Amino acid sequence: MIDIVKAEKAFKEYLKQYDVESEKVALKVTHTYGVVKASEYLAKQLNLNEEDTNLSRLIALLHDIGRFEQSKANNDVYDNADATLFDHAIYGCKVLFEENMIRRFIEDDKYDNVIYKAILNHNRIAIEDGLTEKELLHAKLIRDNDKTDNFRVKLTESFKVLLGTDDVEAINNEKISDDIYNTFMRKSLIKYGDTQTPLDRWSAYIAFIFDYNFDESLRYLKENDLVNKCFNRINYKNLDTIAKIDNMRNLANNYIEEKCK
Numbered sequence: 001m002i003d004i005v006k007a008e009k010a011f012k013e014y015l016k017q018y019d020v021e022s023e024k025v026a027l028k029v030t031h032t033y034g035v036v037k038a039s040e041y042l043a044k045q046l047n048l049n050e051e052d053t054n055l056s057r058l059i060a061l062l063h064d065i066g067r068f069e070q071s072k073a074n075n076d077v078y079d080n081a082d083a084t085l086f087d088h089a090i091y092g093c094k095v096l097f098e099e100n101m102i103r104r105f106i107e108d109d110k111y112d113n114v115i116y117k118a119i120l121n122h123n124r125i126a127i128e129d130g131l132t133e134k135e136l137l138h139a140k141l142i143r144d145n146d147k148t149d150n151f152r153v154k155l156t157e158s159f160k161v162l163l164g165t166d167d168v169e170a171i172n173n174e175k176i177s178d179d180i181y182n183t184f185m186r187k188s189l190i191k192y193g194d195t196q197t198p199l200d201r202w203s204a205y206i207a208f209i210f211d212y213n214f215d216e217s218l219r220y221l222k223e224n225d226l227v228n229k230c231f232n233r234i235n236y237k238n239l240d241t242i243a244k245i246d247n248m249r250n251l252a253n254n255y256i257e258e259k260c261k
């Protein structure tokens with residue numbers, strides 16, 4: 001059995017060792033609860049049973065625990081697509097399972113493999129092969145729910161953190177590289193390593209819409225108009241970029257519309 005109320009209490013207890021007033025920790029706490037909220041929405045949309053609903057909430061609660069642990073050693077707890085320096089998913093699994101911290105959140109060990117695989121795969125380019133049906137379901141759920149809350153994050157987080165600069169005028173005048181634009185227009189994910197400009201990275205964030213597993217998640221983006229709000233956060237000035245953004249916005253909206261039918 002999954003006692004989600006007990007797990008949430010244990011999570012609050014776990015957070016007591018951190019300075020939740022500090023901006024960076026607060027952001028990750030808000031994100032965690034945002035992912036839990038997204039998991040509840042998606043579970044309902046998919047008509048998941050009580051067990052899978054609670055399991056997806058629990059995985060949402062724990063998916064970024066590696067980030068909190070990381071912040072003890074390093075002040076940079078923020079997510080960007082460059083996971084080459086530190087993989088918080090591997091670290092989270094290590095902390096939860098090697099040191100048995102998982103038992104603080106759930107007594108029953110029968111879901112351990114599902115939780116482990118879901119967290120391990122949540123930030124990878126693609127889900128690894130060889131998962132059981134239940135492991136795969138939860139790996140897909142957490143990947144969608146994490147992305148969904150990250151659209152909210154892109155609207156609230158500073159440009160300094162998201163794009164590496166808070167010079168708004170410079171961002172507004174930036175361009176989108178042709179290959180990044182073409183990748184977006186092919187409805188493909190953009191590799192963070194291929195991005196050259198801040199607006200390339202902004203495009204890469206929005207291109208995550210093409211990597212959703214469940215159309216119902218896109219409905220959440222649509223209902224909250226999150227993709228348009230993301231496009232609108234920047235006041236594009238370069239004429240070539242304005243034209244590209246127009247096409248990207250139309251493509252994105254049509255894509256979502258089609259998936260939500």
Ligand SMILES: [Fe+2]
Binds near residue numbers: 031035064146
């Ligand atoms: Fe996350």
